[in-house]
Amino acid sequence: MEVKMINNCPVKIWTDYVEKSAMRQIENLTTLPFLFHHLAIMPDVHTGMGMPIGGVLACKDAVIPNAVGVDIGCGMCAVKTNWKVADIPTDVLRKQIMRGIRKRIPLGMDHHKEAQDEKYLPTGHDIDKMEIVKRRQEYITKEVGTLGGGNHFIELQKDETGTLWIMIHSGSRNLGKLVGDYYNEKAKKLNERWYSVVSPDIRLSFLPLRTDEFNAYWQEMKYCVDFALCNRKLMMKRIEEVIKDAIPEIGFEPMINIAHNYAAWERHYGQDVIVHRKGATLAREGVIGIIPGSQGTASYIVEGLGNPESFCSCSHGAGRTLSRTAAIRDLNLKEEVERLDALGIIHAIRNQNDMQEASGAYKDIETVIANEADLVKVKTRLLPVAVIKG
Template sequence: MKIEQQHDHDILHAGQGAPIKLWTHGVPVEDDARQQLINTAQMPFIYKHLAVMPDVHLGKGSTIGSVIPTRGAIIPAAVGVDIGCGMMAARTTLTAADLPDNLHGLRTAIEKAVPHGRNMTRGKRDQGSWGRPPELVDAYWKALLPGFNRITEKAPRLKNTNNHNHLGTLGTGNHFIEVCLDEAERVWIMLHSGSRGVGNAIGRHYIELAQADMRQHIANLPDRDLAYFEEGSQHFDDYVEAVGWAQDYARKNREVMMQHVIAATRTVIEKPFQADVEAVNCHHNYVQRETHFGHKVLVTRKGAVSAQKGQLGIIPGSMGARSYIVRGKGNPESFCSCSHGAGRTMSRNAAKKRFSIEDQIRATEGVECRKDASVIDEIPMAYKDIDAVMAAQDALVEVVHTLKQVVCVKG
């Protein structure tokens, strides 16, 4: 293994695989994540090199914080099961002075407006889905339904998913809704979610299918989660169609939530305001066709955001740290990409064992949010330093706005 140092990134050469370019100066890269990157780089259809973002850490299927360009094949587990997961942010015409002194009422209104979390009590509705979807959800689902019908004709098992009832809902884990203030004390609404239960089912279905298709060759792969579909095969086309639909669902899911959060905010703040002053809606777990170095390729961003020249993106910190609205610099070596957040430094279980509720209270001081045992796995100390992550990708993006949350609703 050989590491070649450049002024803004390093290049890792390992065996016969493609080079791995890492924008990780000043941030830790765990050994397991590095090995996972090396495994992916061995695949014969990797185009040019892998690009690795500063929030890199071990993932399921492939490394989170990696950009995987391919020609002639696609790896379903690299995209993963939270297909289309991403961020949306909208600046409002409100300022900090327009917010109530006590923000608990605003958090409660948002929590009522958007189903979040998950409880699978037998015989009762999951709190994270709609009992009866509102009209806005029905309208958005109507637009998604023709594509869903085409997908389920080929994969009937996907009909038995929580699809319509999950549209416009938050989910669990690191998904969140926040009210933030920028550097000029202007109010932003920001949220993070993906394609929910139906996207998870699509991801799992095609990961299993890829592994089944390759069952005679899977032992020769560096990792069974690198099972792939070759372009030109039926399953390749079916997956591309399904993943594209799930990404559309995820984008619409965020749009519905944003409208409901804005409406909820208007029930608490009487002053009239607009909330589409500066809006960004971007995926960070997805695959799409793009042109790089003169060739059309499939680019899988696993925990990475598109940062084409002039393109706006969102890089959130943890629930106690700053977040950033950024503008891409269009760096070709990163396949015009940047990080999708701070990146975890420890697993959820490790965070729960290491930190206490008192630690969580101290770390989220000044933020109106839940401060109980169920959110300790999201404690800021379980994440990398967002400022170090931003410094490491100075060649990829420029900061447009710096946000600090004052309200946080966690899934």
């Protein structure tokens, strides 16, 4: 970890390289008048909207929608089985399990044709007080249990003993984007009205504590976090059903879940503050987390060490090293496919456009894990067996 002083603010960085555009965003964050104590930048850092992905920001008395992001509640879940991958015939894996998953779970922009049972949606929320969530209730009954696009994935994996694992990366679908965009626009207009010292050019408009707008965003954000978890739970349920149909004797352990786009009240350095994690996960002491690699590389089940210098956080993945446009332009399709085929991975790469999610577009996950050895300890290393991309 390296400490830089920027605008009299300590910035603690767990990597030796930060791209220029992400560093500019870090510099912008240090100008916020309500920033608390220091900034923490994870080893998977790369440019985001307003705040870099892989950033952890603690604030006094304010929440920043763009420091949470638009895929609110996006995160990972994983389940360990009691079955060895070597005991699954290839035709069963390809024809029954992989095809079955694709039939049960809509991918990309697709959603269910029929509304899913409302028991799969979040409970304990006053929806009538939520402008966006209330408006979207009819739609999200068809979106729950769907993967989404971009870097979201379903992956079958094996651990060091050859045991099968299931891993999912997904979020709050269109709901989170609508909530994030709506309250960011509201924050921009309010900041202009108040003649805020926070420049609109840095895209970090905020909502102050104890305002109606803060309370409204906070409630809808929490709903999105819960919806994203419900979404992952339903997908995992359906995947387990597909695998159980193919292997009746298989058993499943309880699901591990960790979110990486949200804000939460936490106590740090003796004060209650609002911690924004954008592409970063909670790594409080003893908390079990998930740090995925890229398509074709290892993923990790980790345990938090509770390092206060990172606000008890760690990376959420490998982190991009190429933009989507640059990856499509520069990466070699033949080379990426040959590498995955040589590893025997059932993968999702079919054309040049798929290069945006090829491993060559991402940082080396082994380096990322090594850089945060003071934040987490590795419990299990997982290698990919079969990948479904959104």
